[in-house]
Amino acid sequence: MLILSNADVRHVLDGEEEAVLAAVRLAYVEHERGATAVPESLFLRFPDNTRDRIIALPAYLGGAEPVAGMKWIASFPGNVAAGVERASAVVVLNSPDTGRPLCLLEGSVISARRTAASAALASATMPGPGPVTGVTVVGCGVINTEVLRFLRAVHPSLREVAVFDLNADRAAAFAGRCAVDLGLAATVVTDLDTALAAHQLVSIATTATTPHMDLSAVRPGTLVLHVSLRDVTVDGVLAATNVVDDRDHVCRAATSVHLAEQTVGHRDFIQSTIGELLAAGATHPRSGERVTLFSPFGLGVLDMAVANLVFHSARARGLGVDLPEFLPERVPAAG
Template sequence: MQHFDEAATRAPLDFERLVPALRDAFTAEAQVPPRHVHSIETAGGGHDSESGNSSSKGTVLIMPAWSDAGFLGIKTINIFPGNSARGLPGLHATYVLYDARTGVPLAMMDGNEITARRTAAASALGASFLARKDARRLLVLGTGRIARMLPAAHASVRPIDEVWVWNHRTEGAEALAAQWRAEGWNARAATDLEAAVREHADIVSCATLATAPLVRGEWLAPGSHLDLIGSFTPAMREADVQCFAGARTYVDTNEALQKSGDLLDAMAAGTLHTQDVQGTLAELCRGERAGRASDEERTVFKAVGSALEDLTAATLVWKSAA
């Protein structure tokens, strides 16, 4: 079994290659069973003893998928939001690729790179159907691994030339904006989230682990596109219920209707009904559903992630090495 470290996993997954690969994958057929979700809580001491915490809470996801192309993949992803206080990433993942015809293990890959890059690529794929053609101003909420990739991802499908970043810790936003500027982006940190959404965003992309709404519907301008890719459980949410009122809403998969706190809250409040969801990413890619209909309408894309995206990225890594 081959091993692909972070650098080797990252190398083939540029967005100019990964976004079209995802579009092809959603157009084709694949088997994607529902993810397995487990809540984890460990008590007492351990690595938390110095911080005084008596327990650690997290979520474990197990995400399998396989396709007629002959590949089977299983990702295990651990999400521990409290890690930020320990100076650690909140997400750790591993990915194992198998031969789908024999079950023989082929490769172990860096699941963090696969998760971050496929999530940013799916965000851009959604925007390729739903953001205005002339969308050039991107506002990113969050400063984690996925958030850092969003300018490059969206620039592969839209003419992004102005990037803003907001974070609940201002110093984090300032640091990321400085990093982006060093990479050549016209990037600035936003200290006032409402003003940034109202004044500086054609696309608002949320990549956080928030459990309370950050973006409010009343702030969103006509013609804007709201991209919600951070939350993936009923307890997590990044947008208030008014974000969905009067907007054309799409999801990555129908699983989002059961997993997303954003959607569940909006449906409970009556600002979104199941029949109001305009389509999935697969339906958009196959041309079965239309995307944005006018420059004036608001659109929302809610993603909780799909094992098909992981399998697509892992297959790219494997084939590139071969």
């Protein structure tokens, strides 16, 4: 049993955006092929507490190198005020042959980067008419930091960021990190509608639990990466061209897409999944007349794909703590 810390995971993944993007792409294609098993996520919630939750995402990823396992991820937004990261996670990988656990990994970096890679992959797959030079980020946390990192990997032309957050200090600090860590010119925008109209690529990653944004300020032809899933109103969803990662998974847990389905009684407003687009090959230019809304629920197979990448690389580099006696001793064969 190999145990990999946050530092071990970062050591493997830092600077490996292309490898993560390739792993996420492959996971989406395998999912579209039916070579995965992705049970519904299980949400552990607490009495009289609608904000905090811990989510279990089990998954099996088939293909040339099958892997199974689960991510167990906590989201406690109140942590931020106490100087603690909102999300914490662990990932366990199991052998698909024996079921025995192979590796326990700190999962917050894996979760954030697979989420960011998913968003960046969508932006590369559904391009606009010209190079991406600017992006708007709504929400100045870890996820949008990683989204920018991966957007730079798929859009080398990216130069500018319009930054919006309800917390002015957080927005200012985020803008500073954009310049220092990513080499991007960042401008803090204090009005949400102005921020939404600033660029034709928008990434939304907030802790909102109820829809508050109808996208009327977003220019036609814009791609909105709706990473946090619960910001856009039903009217905003229904007015957009909708692409998701999985129709069944995204239509649950009171996501904006789920609320839209409940309102109209069907899912016909979902035009495609990212897996369908990737499996079809090439790119799929988005409409210039409508907003395109990408709402990824976050499939566990993405965590498995990136965790498996980390596991094999860490093993080859001698990283982590190996506990050969973690599991019971082998039982002698009968007879």
